[in-house]
Amino acid sequence: MTSEIVKITKLPVTVKTRLGWDDTTKNVTEVAERLQDIGIQALSIHGRTRAQLYKGSADWTLIGEIKNNPRITIPIFGNGDVDSPEKAKMMRDTYGVDGIMIGRASIGYPWIFNEIKHYFKTGELAPPPDVAMRVATCRKHLQRSLEWKGLVTGIHEMRRHYVNYFKGFDHFKEYRMKLVTSYSIDEINGILDEILIRYADNDLIKV
Numbered sequence: 001m002t003s004e005i006v007k008i009t010k011l012p013v014t015v016k017t018r019l020g021w022d023d024t025t026k027n028v029t030e031v032a033e034r035l036q037d038i039g040i041q042a043l044s045i046h047g048r049t050r051a052q053l054y055k056g057s058a059d060w061t062l063i064g065e066i067k068n069n070p071r072i073t074i075p076i077f078g079n080g081d082v083d084s085p086e087k088a089k090m091m092r093d094t095y096g097v098d099g100i101m102i103g104r105a106s107i108g109y110p111w112i113f114n115e116i117k118h119y120f121k122t123g124e125l126a127p128p129p130d131v132a133m134r135v136a137t138c139r140k141h142l143q144r145s146l147e148w149k150g151l152v153t154g155i156h157e158m159r160r161h162y163v164n165y166f167k168g169f170d171h172f173k174e175y176r177m178k179l180v181t182s183y184s185i186d187e188i189n190g191i192l193d194e195i196l197i198r199y200a201d202n203d204l205i206k207v
């Protein structure tokens with residue numbers, strides 16, 4: 001399938017995959033070589049098997065082996081459980097990957113990417129976003145979600161994000177319940193206004 005896609009487009013084709021189907025079929029090493037041979041431009045690997053879903057922790061050992069395989073020349077990106085600048089650095093230093101993909105840790109916390117860049121560049125941790133920044137970003141996200149997905153789906157898809165935007169905020173449940181049950185944009189924006197006032201004096205919060 002990938003070979004046919006590479007043939008019909010001039011665009012660079014990249015692949016993301018897992019280690020294999022289950023513990024007895026971790027074939028990603030062979031898969032990486034074959035994908036490179038048919039012309040993909042980069043490969044991202046999530047350090048779990050399909051059978052594992054999200055259980056256990058991601059195993060980056062095979063990702064590192066593929067990165068260090070002399071046969072492999074395309075960029076290799078590691079993926080799985082990176083949720084902080086320190087962890088990103090540890091994975092980069094330990095496994096030598098060309099890049100890191102981040103999934104869950106960016107949900108409701110898009111600052112993670114710049115925080116990692118900042119840490120790589122300076123060796124220092126950037127201060128986490130304050131409440132005003134979180135509310136403003138959440139509002140913009142809601143607006144874009146509505147523009148992109150329409151009223152009902154836009155509102156529904158935002159619901160999984162609110163709790164992460166305000167993770168670690170004391171007594172947040174009351175606001176969360178309102179945010180995830182409302183179908184009114186004005187009401188949601190009103191709740192975001194309330195959050196801004198209620199938590200304005202919070203110290204900077206790190207998720």
Ligand SMILES: Cc1cc2nc3c(=O)[nH]c(=O)nc-3n(C[C@H](O)[C@H](O)[C@H](O)COP(=O)(O)O)c2cc1C
Binds near residue numbers: 102
């Ligand atoms: C809501 C959600 C949607 C995802 N959708 C896809 C997808 O469409 N394709 C894919 O390859 N992986 C998808 N993933 C898996 C992630 O890309 C990633 O491999 C996995 O979450 C592990 O990385 P993490 O520990 O940084 O989250 C999804 C993950 C989440 C949480």
